[in-house]
Amino acid sequence: MTSVEPSYTKVFLTFARNSLVRDMTFRTNFALQCVSSIGWTAMNVGFYLILFQHTKTIGQDSGWDEPKFFLFIATTWFINSIVQAFFMPNAEEFSELIRTGGLDFALLKPIDTQFLVSFRRIDWSALSNFFAGMLIAAVSLYQLATREVDPMVPSALSLILYVIFLGCGVAMMYSLMICLSATSIWLGRNQTLYNFWFYITNFSRYPMEMYNRGWGTPMYGFFTFVIPVLLVVNVPARLIAKPISPRTNEEWMLIAWALVATVLSLLASRWVFRRALLSYRSASS
Amino acid sequence: MLFSVIATAPPRFGLRQRLSLWRTILATALGERLVYRGDFALGTLMRFLPIITQIFLWYAVFDSIGEAEGEDAASIGGFGFREIVAYYLLTMIARAFSSMPGLASGIAKEIREGEIKRYLIQPVDLIGFLLLTRIAHKLAYYAVATLPFALVFYLCRGYFVSGWPSPSIVIAFIGSLVMGFLIGFFLEAAIGMIGFWFLEVSSLLFVYMLFSFFLSGHMFPLSMLPPGIETFVNFLPFKYLAYFPAAVFLGKVPEDELPIEMAIEAAWLAFFIIVCRVAYARGVRRYSGFGG
Numbered sequence: 267m268t269s270v271e272p273s274y275t276k277v278f279l280t281f282a283r284n285s286l287v288r289d290m291t292f293r294t295n296f297a298l299q300c301v302s303s304i305g306w307t308a309m310n311v312g313f314y315l316i317l318f319q320h321t322k323t324i325g326q327d328s329g330w331d332e333p334k335f336f337l338f339i340a341t342t343w344f345i346n347s348i349v350q351a352f353f354m355p356n357a358e359e360f361s362e363l364i365r366t367g368g369l370d371f372a373l374l375k376p377i378d379t380q381f382l383v384s385f386r387r388i389d390w391s392a393l394s395n396f397f398a399g400m401l402i403a404a405v406s407l408y409q410l411a412t413r414e415v416d417p418m419v420p421s422a423l424s425l426i427l428y429v430i431f432l433g434c435g436v437a438m439m440y441s442l443m444i445c446l447s448a449t450s451i452w453l454g455r456n457q458t459l460y461n462f463w464f465y466i467t468n469f470s471r472y473p474m475e476m477y478n479r480g481w482g483t484p485m486y487g488f489f490t491f492v493i494p495v496l497l498v499v500n501v502p503a504r505l506i507a508k509p510i511s512p513r514t515n516e517e518w519m520l521i522a523w524a525l526v527a528t529v530l531s532l533l534a535s536r537w538v539f540r541r542a543l544l545s546y547r548s549a550s551s
Numbered sequence: 552m553l554f555s556v557i558a559t560a561p562p563r564f565g566l567r568q569r570l571s572l573w574r575t576i577l578a579t580a581l582g583e584r585l586v587y588r589g590d591f592a593l594g595t596l597m598r599f600l601p602i603i604t605q606i607f608l609w610y611a612v613f614d615s616i617g618e619a620e621g622e623d624a625a626s627i628g629g630f631g632f633r634e635i636v637a638y639y640l641l642t643m644i645a646r647a648f649s650s651m652p653g654l655a656s657g658i659a660k661e662i663r664e665g666e667i668k669r670y671l672i673q674p675v676d677l678i679g680f681l682l683l684t685r686i687a688h689k690l691a692y693y694a695v696a697t698l699p700f701a702l703v704f705y706l707c708r709g710y711f712v713s714g715w716p717s718p719s720i721v722i723a724f725i726g727s728l729v730m731g732f733l734i735g736f737f738l739e740a741a742i743g744m745i746g747f748w749f750l751e752v753s754s755l756l757f758v759y760m761l762f763s764f765f766l767s768g769h770m771f772p773l774s775m776l777p778p779g780i781e782t783f784v785n786f787l788p789f790k791y792l793a794y795f796p797a798a799v800f801l802g803k804v805p806e807d808e809l810p811i812e813m814a815i816e817a818a819w820l821a822f823f824i825i826v827c828r829v830a831y832a833r834g835v836r837r838y839s840g841f842g843g
Contacts, residue, residue: 298754305761313770317612319777320627325611465600472604476611485603 272377278385285388299391307343307398314339329509330473333413336406337507342471342499343399344432349439350392356384357447364450369546380539384444410507420506428506431521434528435498441535442466442493448542470495473509494527576683581691588695595699602639609635628774634801636710638772640703641797646769647692648728649735649792651685655759658743659752662838671835678740678831685736716802723809727796730816734791737823744827747834768794774803788819 289296314335317324324330330338360383363369372382410418420428446463469477469489474496477486489496501524504517613632617625624631630638658681661667670677715721742759746752764770766789773784773794784790795816798804804812 298757301754302757302761305757309761309765309770312765316771316775316777320775321612321616323615324608326615328611328615461594461597465597468601468604472608473611476607479610482607 274377274381277377277381281385282388286390289390296391300394303392303395304398307395311336311339311402324473325476328473328475330507333406333409334507334509335473336402337410338473338499338503340399340403340406341432341435341503341506343395343402345435345439345499346467347392347395347399348436349443350395351389353384353440353443354392355387355389357443359383359387360447361450364546373543379543380444380536384440418508420508424505424508427521428502431502431505431524434524435502437528438494438498438531439467441531442495444535445538448538451542451546466493466495467498470498470500473503474500490523494524494531497524497527573683573687577687577690579687581687581694583691585691585695591695592699595696596703599640599643599699599703602636602643605639606636628772628776629803630772630774630801631712633710633712635772636707637712637801638797640707640710641800642769642793644700645728645731645793645796646767647696648689648796649731649767651735651739654681654685654736654739655743655752655756658740659746659750659756662743662746662834663750667835667838671838678827681740682736689732713802716800720799720802720806720809723813724796724800726813727791727799727816730813730820731791731793731796734788734816734820734823737820737827738788741823741827741830744830744834747830747837763789763792766790767792768797772798772803774798788823791816791819 318332318335322331324335360369363372363383369383372379375382407420443463469485474486474490477483477489477496486496497520501521505521510517609632613625613627616627620632627635658677667677670680716724742752742756745755749755766773766784766787768790769792773781773790776784795804795812799809799812
């Protein structure tokens, strides 16, 4: 038997098209989902606007003033919308495949199983928040560039780095999600997966230095070095918003650590996934 | 089984039958809840996790406008740092009372699928039945959730700077919670009744949930809103779902204004009971118009 290496790009594009066709079959539902996630965004933006009615920065001397903080929020939205569009529906389906035994069929396919279970479904409506993020980013960049005190235009280099570390953030989130959903092989069914995911990623939504005090310090260390969710949004956001300039050595080290952490978490997710599959086979045979 | 109990009951329930009916509903709801009590208690505990982020966020905010703690601590909208944390904990109690997951969509579904007719041909009142099952579910919920709630509140007791409020405030707090539960119920039931006119209410429900989340004070104390908007939001009934009970407990409602505020809440409750009843009566008439 000759093994034919499948074209992963083509398979992915087919998955993407199928999902789009599926989404477009129920167009009203699709529109409703877009409106609902944008409505949610609007509520959050409203909350932060009210917050900035009362304060100039988040944290003393942290540099996170209103437009910079909104750049941070936009970064959160970019990463979350990508994760929700590409990985969330798949992680959910993965748990379902394990429960129903459908994973047997995925294992038989002549393609990498992790690839197959990670990219099968795309929730296109979740990308509406990506556009919401672009709008927020555009407004805050404009405000930063045109303000009288300390105007700021990001350099081409920081833009490129921003996109790269955005990718790193997505990769870290993806790894975490794969690890979480792989646990359903051991637990049978992981009903609290979504809750747990929400609670963990909740920490990533704010500037990391905020946690670095009192009993938050161990948590800060844990979520930076063990489960690096604090790097996901913080590193790209710092690169573009530059809350503190000139940059400190500590910050450069953080950026380097983000790169290392991305590679490590991808490897870890691969390892956990394989271990989980081994348990699956032994459990079902 | 539950339904058949109700269906076979005589048209005029005696007090004894009614009590035994309530007992059955309660026992069933409690039983349902207690099957997964461990999982459920853990889930309730986890629900407090986002408060950790809130604690740090608000500390950072208060820290940047002045002192977060100490003698001359800063305050926003009448809330100091510690009071905000206490506020979030209290709104979780209020939301546990006033949130009605699946109520409106459930009613709309019964209308859409014609299930509603069983309430029309049998001596069972739809609204009464739903209210009774909700009460049973809430009681069952608290039977299990009290422990995790007590644990979290014990751990966070330091955030309640002024300690226990006076007994009269506690009574007002409990009253506002109970009325909050009833307002939540009748408001959502009324939205479900819209299903008599429009078969699909999910988009409407979504708009309602979005506004209720923002305007009930679940995200932040309503007194932080800009003055013009705050006055307007105070006229709306949403605040009774989360903000009001917490504000009462923390003494943010002046004691001489408390009776009138409670009266306004009661008036809103009466309003929604009437709206719900009228909508149901009219809806049923309309329903039989094309269903019969």
